[in-house]
Amino acid sequence: MSVAKSWRFSTNLALLHYSQKHACQRNPISWSFLCGIMLFCLGLISLFTGHIASDLEWYSHRFIRPPKMGSGHREPINIWKSKYSRFYYGCSDRGPDFTSATPESLSNGYLLIATSGGLNQQRTGITDGVVAARILNATLVVPELDHNSFWKDDSDFLNIFDVNWFIRSLAKDVTIVKRVPDKVMRSMDKPPYTMRVPRKSTPEYYLDQVLPILLRRKVVQLTKFDFRLASDLDEELQKLRCRVNYHALRFTKPIRELGQQLVMKMRKMANHYVAVHLRFEPDMLAFSGCYYGGGDKERYELGEIRKRWATLPDMSPEGERKRGKCPLTPHEVGLMLRALGFKNDTFLYVASGEIYGGEETLQPLRELFPNFYTKEMLAGEELKPFLPFSSRLAALDYIVCDESDAFITNNNGNMAKILAGRRIYMLNLGSIPSWALVSFGAGSKELKATLKFKPQFHWIDVLNAKLRYMGHKRTIRPNAKRLSSLFMARKQMDWNTFEKKVKSCQRGFMGEPDEMRTGRGDFHEFPYSCICQKPLDYLKGESRSDQNNSSQQFPADSVVHLGSKYGRESQLQSLHGLNTSVNTVPVSSTEDHEDEDLFPD
Numbered sequence: 001m002s003v004a005k006s007w008r009f010s011t012n013l014a015l016l017h018y019s020q021k022h023a024c025q026r027n028p029i030s031w032s033f034l035c036g037i038m039l040f041c042l043g044l045i046s047l048f049t050g051h052i053a054s055d056l057e058w059y060s061h062r063f064i065r066p067p068k069m070g071s072g073h074r075e076p077i078n079i080w081k082s083k084y085s086r087f088y089y090g091c092s093d094r095g096p097d098f099t100s101a102t103p104e105s106l107s108n109g110y111l112l113i114a115t116s117g118g119l120n121q122q123r124t125g126i127t128d129g130v131v132a133a134r135i136l137n138a139t140l141v142v143p144e145l146d147h148n149s150f151w152k153d154d155s156d157f158l159n160i161f162d163v164n165w166f167i168r169s170l171a172k173d174v175t176i177v178k179r180v181p182d183k184v185m186r187s188m189d190k191p192p193y194t195m196r197v198p199r200k201s202t203p204e205y206y207l208d209q210v211l212p213i214l215l216r217r218k219v220v221q222l223t224k225f226d227f228r229l230a231s232d233l234d235e236e237l238q239k240l241r242c243r244v245n246y247h248a249l250r251f252t253k254p255i256r257e258l259g260q261q262l263v264m265k266m267r268k269m270a271n272h273y274v275a276v277h278l279r280f281e282p283d284m285l286a287f288s289g290c291y292y293g294g295g296d297k298e299r300y301e302l303g304e305i306r307k308r309w310a311t312l313p314d315m316s317p318e319g320e321r322k323r324g325k326c327p328l329t330p331h332e333v334g335l336m337l338r339a340l341g342f343k344n345d346t347f348l349y350v351a352s353g354e355i356y357g358g359e360e361t362l363q364p365l366r367e368l369f370p371n372f373y374t375k376e377m378l379a380g381e382e383l384k385p386f387l388p389f390s391s392r393l394a395a396l397d398y399i400v401c402d403e404s405d406a407f408i409t410n411n412n413g414n415m416a417k418i419l420a421g422r423r424i425y426m427l428n429l430g431s432i433p434s435w436a437l438v439s440f441g442a443g444s445k446e447l448k449a450t451l452k453f454k455p456q457f458h459w460i461d462v463l464n465a466k467l468r469y470m471g472h473k474r475t476i477r478p479n480a481k482r483l484s485s486l487f488m489a490r491k492q493m494d495w496n497t498f499e500k501k502v503k504s505c506q507r508g509f510m511g512e513p514d515e516m517r518t519g520r521g522d523f524h525e526f527p528y529s530c531i532c533q534k535p536l537d538y539l540k541g542e543s544r545s546d547q548n549n550s551s552q553q554f555p556a557d558s559v560v561h562l563g564s565k566y567g568r569e570s571q572l573q574s575l576h577g578l579n580t581s582v583n584t585v586p587v588s589s590t591e592d593h594e595d596e597d598l599f600p601d
């Protein structure tokens with residue numbers, strides 16, 4: 001590829017330098033001037049090509065793997081931890097030029113947001129709603145959750161999310177109120193104007209189409225609000241998205257506490273655990289149009305459910321499978337995990353709703369991984385108050401999956417996408433190394449004890465603020481397009497061959513920070529603007545002290561923002577300032593997400 005060529009070209013130039021130098025030494029007096037000129041020219045040329053090379057790098061892969069990778073792709077992967085994660089951290093601080101929130105009295109009006117879909121789809125709606133309010137200089141009214149979705153949950157925002165925390169955390173960015181003041185309501189002669197903006201609308205659309213109405217009517221409601229804002233926004237708005245999604249949206253205390261209890265129960269049994277998110281509900285399977293091996297019974301049952309959607313096109317199950325559109329079966333997920341190297345004594349947390357076929361469908365996965373747990377098995381009585389509320393149950397699964405050491409999904413639904421992005425951004429409590437705990441003045445034992453016996457969330461927040469430089473744990477997503485043919489041909493190969501092929505299919509799908517590229521997929525899934533690379537001198541210090549020493553917190557202004565559209569020039573320079581021996585092996589491509597999930601999840 002052209003980058004490689006440029007590199008080689010630079011190397012050739014360097015060799016040329018070298019031979020020229022030696023040529024010079026033969027006849028120092030008469031040649032020196034000419035040599036000087038030539039070296040100067042060559043220097044200019046190599047400088048120039050260097051810049052071209054870096055520009056090409058910039059466009060072809062934004063994330064450069066800092067460490068030397070040796071033979072690159074053939075390197076074994078650590079299934080529990082990304083070794084590159086320590087070179088990156090989540091960064092979503094406000095830029096100095098980001099103006100403060102428009103106060104309620106000066107705002108252009110009140111923006112009501114009615115989200116849509118399941119919990120995670122609603123999360124994207126809430127996040128984008130905050131950004132839309134920011135674009136419009138509107139006062140945001142705490143978003144309304146969807147009570148009529150497929151998931152049928154009556155919970156309001158304040159039953160799921162800590163509403164005061166939400167308002168407070170975003171106070172500098174957007175003014176948020178719990179309701180439209182009565183005075184405003186009384187002064188309106190018509191009910192609030194209701195509109196639905198098209199999917200992925202640009203900020204310009206909001207300014208052209210929504211703002212005039214907002215100014216005229218003072219209160220506007222945007223309905224079915226999910227993915228209604230373009231994925232690609234300017235850098236500061238992307239960072240705002242991260243502040244909403246990863247910091248301002250936290251679950252209510254009862255949800256967090258029970259979630260942490262489940263996590264602790266898993267951790268008591270095993271040092272590491274894998275969370276598997278299975279979407280295998282009958283509706284979902286029917287919607288997919290795939291065949292899952294259940295014979296005529298399945299064809300009939302799923303066919304009946306399919307009639308619910310009048311507009312679904314006729315699909316060929318084979319074709320869908322080849323296109324990677326079919327969720328993996330629990331058995332296939334198990335085979336994939338074993339092939340990737342998870343042993344049969346691995347502890348599995350399985351997050352799922354209703355499984356089509358029930359126990360029978362799960363049995364092969366249980367056989368591959370006998371240490372198999374669900375929230376129902378771990379929680380017992382404490383789960384009772386949550387049972388009538390699908391979103392609160394989904395929130396519990398979200399927490400346990402988020403905190404897991406490795407997270408695997410069988411689908412590419414909203415929860416999978418949101419958690420994949422979050423896990424790249426966030427630290428997980430379990431990954432806090434002992435030196436970090438020591439640095440808080442408490443002995444690591446004491447602090448661990450605090451966390452174990454009393455889930456005190458202010459501690460967690462303190463840790464969060466301080467430790468978000470800590471990297472992430474694995475999120476493994478099946479490369480369904482390539483795995484599907486492999487699963488079909490599995491009977492024709494021995495286990496070792498299968499294992500090798502699965503590993504090779506999964507390269508680029510293992511949740512490495514550098515799998516992210518702009519323009520690829522949805523921002524909630526690939527929050528590239530909020531993933532920064534640590535400066536090399538910080539990393540040097542880190543390895544010198546063997547990650548034992550936390551006194552090396554690097555100053556915020558010395559970081560390289562790899563995701564920025566702006567100031568590209570200076571970033572390139574800082575990249576150059578890093579060691580030029582950074583390896584630029586292109587990473588294998590991630591899957592394309594050309595079409596939107598229609599199924600509400």
Ligand SMILES: *[C@@H]1O[C@H](CO)[C@@H](O)[C@H](O)[C@H]1NC(C)=O
Pocket residue numbers: 099102108135136137207211
């Ligand atoms: C929002 O406020 C900022 C600063 O106060 C201003 O520059 C911008 O033009 C305003 N935008 C709209 C849509 O009112």
Ligand SMILES: *[C@@H]1O[C@H](CO)[C@@H](O)[C@H](O)[C@H]1NC(C)=O
Pocket residue numbers: 344345370371
């Ligand atoms: C795992 O497999 C080994 C044989 O490969 C078997 O001896 C062992 O009992 C299994 N462990 C569990 C927990 O099933």
Ligand SMILES: *[C@@H]1O[C@H](CO)[C@@H](O)[C@H](O)[C@H]1NC(C)=O
Pocket residue numbers: 434545546548
């Ligand atoms: C790191 O700290 C542990 C104790 O917390 C100590 O045993 C170990 O030797 C330290 N390692 C280095 C490289 O300083």
Ligand SMILES: *[C@@H]1O[C@H](CO)[C@@H](O)[C@H](O)[C@H]1NC(C)=O
Pocket residue numbers: 545548549550551552
């Ligand atoms: C941590 O590193 C600093 C200098 O980088 C050193 O002064 C300090 O003694 C180290 N602390 C520990 C506990 O190793």
Ligand SMILES: *[C@@H]1O[C@H](CO)[C@@H](O)[C@H](O)[C@H]1NC(C)=O
Pocket residue numbers: 579580581
């Ligand atoms: C870059 O790293 C290589 C080895 O990893 C080293 O030989 C070289 O001197 C370094 N260059 C700079 C500019 O730090």
